[in-house]
Amino acid sequence: MNMGAVSSQKSVFRTYSQLASGKRINEAKDDAAGLALAQRMRTQETGLKVGSENAGMAIGASNVAESALGGMSDYLQRIRELAVKSMNGINSDADKHVYQSEIDQMKQGIESLARDTSFNEQKLLDGSMADMAVATSPTGSSMHIQMENSTLEALGIADLDVTSKNFSLDTIDKAIDMVSERRSSLGAATNALEHARNFNDLSAIDRLSSRNRIEDLDFPKAISKKKEEEVMGQYRISMLRRQMDHRKSLMTLF
Secondary structure, eight states: OOHHHHHHHHHHHHHHHHHHHTBSOSSGGGOHHHHHHHHHHHHHHHHHHHHHHHHHHHHHHHHHHHHHHHHHHHHHHHHHHHHHHHTOTTOOHHHHHHHHHHHHHHHHHHHHHHHHOEETTEESSSSSOSEEEEEOSTTOOEEEEEOOOOSHHHHTOTTOOTTSTTOOHHHHHHHHHHHHHHHHHHHHHHHHHHHHHHHHHHHHHHHHHHHHHHHBOOHHHHHHHHHHHHHHHHHHHHHHHHHHHHHHHHHHHO
16 A cells, blocks of 8 residues: 555544544644643633632632621620610619620620631631631632631620720720721622632633634534545545556556
């Protein structure tokens, strides 16, 4: 079999392999430069997807923390309401102790939220996670979310007692402001994470589209090429048979 026929068979086999896989590049020899570029795009695409997943988890943690801080805010508003009631001059010492009893229950609720709020077994508001790093980039670089200590001690209301002569509403107001600031900070962080996740998702789709244009097979073109190769192969076989018949005729004459 001549070299042309062998080359034709290899070309037909390659075309069949491409049609079966749906890929233009199945081996490095198909397009070495294209394969290297496609692999780099695949790496970037994978990194973007992981970064998006990390951002999604961080958004979940941020939402849990913000919800807990919302509960603290409700407790603090009730504590302030009770404190203002206790400041009424018509109240007896016994009345103030009744108010303080309910305030102590509210304080326990705040401490419980601070100590028990967690995400993926990680405490969020007890001070053990002051800085949560979130790897949102395919390069591994991180965004940082502040998970502030929100215990009674950190809020400055651990010793809050309306029966004390030194009691002041300023202590409660400062605690309310601290919680509000932390909720605002988490809200801003969540928005940033949403933006990062959306950017990663869109970028991953762009990488996938670009990679597909490099790797994927143009079926109409491949099928047309397959037909052409089949016709050329049949033509070569026909010409080879004619040459063999011609040689036989010559041998007969001699």
